[in-house]
Amino acid sequence: MLVATDLRCEYLARPLGIDLPQPRLSWTLWSRERGQRQTAYRLLVASTPELLAREEADLWDTGKVDSERTCHIPYAGKPLRSLQRCYWKVRVWDVNGEPSEWSEVSWWEMGILHPDEWQAQWISAPIAEPAPLFRKEFPVRSGLQRARALICGLGYYELYLNGERVGEQVLDPAQTDYEQRAFYVVHDVTHLLRNGQNGVGVMLGNGWYHQAVVWGGMSYGEPVLLLQLVLEYADGGRELVCTDDSWKTHPGPVLKNNVYAGEEYDARREIAGWSEAGLDDSGWSPVQVVPSPTERLESQKIPPIRRVRTLPTVALTSPQPGVWIYDFGQNFAGWARLKVQAPAGTTIALRFAESLYPDGTLNPESTGVFATYVVQTDRYTCKGAGVEVWEPRFTYHGFRYVEMTGYPGTPTPDMLEGIVVHTAVPPAGTFECSDEMLNRIHRTAIWTEISNLHSIPTDCPHRERCGWLGDAHVSTEMTIYNFEMAPFWTKYLEDIETSLAEKGLPTFVAPGKRKIGEASPDWGTAIVQIPWYLYLYYGDTQVLQRHYPTMKRWVEHLQNIAEGY
Structure with a gap:
């Protein structure tokens, strides 16, 4: 018996926003029998689960295809429309030509x-x-069937509906x-809306888009927001709530x-109900409608941080008196969660x-103060x-120790918790052996890696936080053995492409404004190595096709500069 399981679309399980x-x-095979293999498959794709249950594939029916292929099969059915949900399942034939049961139903959404x-x-x-903060009120009539929020907030955003935070x-x-x-990013917000008046709110941060402090400031502009809320009703009606004037x-x-x-955060400035309907916002200012900051919008297809x-x-x-040092036992990337009770106006640093x-006092030297001229510091002012x-x-910060000052009493250990933050790549492998030293080395390597996965592969989580190509390609195989990395590295390869120097050659760093110029051979080779690893470990030929011109140009460049070759 052979079974198809773990159905994926573009490496992802039940993804939203496939553009x-x-x-x-793709799918994975499972069997209790040794020597089993797939000899054929049949894919069904339908617009509703009811049609799929009846084996009525109104979008695509491959028929029986004689093939051992289980991954990267391109959809070749009827043209799909934006935001359409597609339900699919697969049946496979085993080494003896016996068909399996249909897989569980999965879906993807455009x-x-x-x-x-x-x-x-x-x-x-x-x-x-x-x-x-940005806000707007809007009505929702009865019969709402589906709601999607499509948002791009640069540099960072937090989205709220009716006072509830959207997503994790x-x-x-x-x-x-x-x-x-x-x-x-596409969010399913159906459950957060209600009949009648609703409120939507967004908070914007600077992020990497408006990084105007370190390295002399490398800003693309002040924060900007784009939001399109799509409401679909059972009667076929469709409404949009969009950012505008x-x-x-x-x-x-x-x-x-x-x-x-x-x-720095001042809790006294919080506005109760700012993302809900019914707020008196007469004292709020009108927004400015601005030109698009980017050439193209793409759906985010990597796991979020x-x-x-x-x-x-x-x-x-x-x-020292009034100085408290919290030790979390190891280095990591993230921040500290503060739980405090103090009079209004008290500022905790x-x-x-x-x-x-x-x-025993804090030593920030290794965090790059000599280069950034800043010490990683958060400040919270209490509302009492x-x-x-x-x-x-x-x-976010790279740290083990946190120095607390400004608290008017004696703090307790539970006033701070360490929050580990990184791109949430799912685990793909584990390692354990009888030698505890090797186990510890492996755990240390894993912690080092996840501390440097923040939508790009960084060199460190405090000083530079840059996507150095050399650091990236030497760690690619290690990350693939331990995590599901294909979407992450596919995204990073596009970062290399959008960062190319004038000759069309890779830069030392990608993405961002701090590119450090044309890469040396040992750094620029990432544009050859990483696509090869994605093919080697995931069988992805599309990534080779996409990046072959740059790969070829890089190899020709190396031939031109090589001496005695």
Whole structure:
């Protein structure tokens, strides 16, 4: 008996926002018998699960295809429309020619296939800091069947509907060369809407789009927002709620935010109900409609950055009066969650570092202060309303130790928790052996890697945080053995393409404005190595086709500069 399981579309399980007209389908085989293999398959794709249950594939029926192929089969059915959901299943034939049962039903959902389908306009606030809030109210009539929010908030966004945060992603969307491409994200928000009046709100942070502090400032412009809310009703009606000049904006409680320097938050400036219907927003300002900041919008098809783990404090010391050092036991990337009760106006300062001086005080030297001229620092000003819980939104840090100052009493270990944050790539492999030293080396390597997965492969989570090509290609195989990395590396290869130097050759760093010029041979070879690894480990020929011209150009460049070759 052979079974098809783990159905994927473009490497993803049940994805939203696939903006490719011919997405690729894959599955995994499972059998209790040795020596089994697939000899044929049949795919059915339908517009409803009811049709699929009756084996009525109104979108695509491959018929029986004699093939051992189980991955990257391009959809070749009827043309698909934007935001359409496609249900599919597969049956396979085994080595003896016996057919399997049908797989479980899976689905994928399309993104925007034609640029002219964007009705939303880009908007911005008069100032970037304090971080701006945006809001609008809109009606929803009865019979709502499906609602999708398509959003691009540059640099980072948080989306709210009727006071509820949408999604678990943080530091979203992923970093790109924004002037060439920017990612929109699709959210299913059906469950957050109700009949009658509704409220939508967005908070924008600077992110990498408006990084104006370190390296002399490398901003693409002040934060901008694009949002298209699509409402579909049971009677066939369809309505759009889009960003335009009818939206309003107001400064929020995030006073300052920078991916390197940290975040400052004043809870006294919070506006209750700011993302709900019924707020008196007469004191809010009109937004500005601005030109598009990017050449093209693409759906984000890599796992988002998420909070993936919480670390407790393992030690709390006070090397000086009023100075408290929290030790989380190991280095990681993320931030600290603060739980505090203090009078209104009390400002708690948190500084982050990897090591301590001999006297037990914080030593930020290894975090690159000599280069960035900033110490990773968050500040929270209390509103004085009982126990307050806060964590930053638009920054992250590389650290083990946190220095707390400004607290008017004696803090306890549970006042801070370490929040581990990285691109949420699913695990794909594990390692364990009888030698505990090797096990520890492997665990250390894993922690090092996940501390440097933040939509790009960074060199470190504090000082540079750049996508150096050399660091990327030497770690590619290691990451593939341990995580599901194909969407991540596919995205990064496009970052290399959008960062090419004048001769069409890779730069040292991609993406971003800090490219450091044309890459040396040992760095630029990433454009050859990474596509090869994706083919070698995932059987992906499309990635070779896509990047072959740049790969070829790079090899020819190496031949031209080689001496004695």
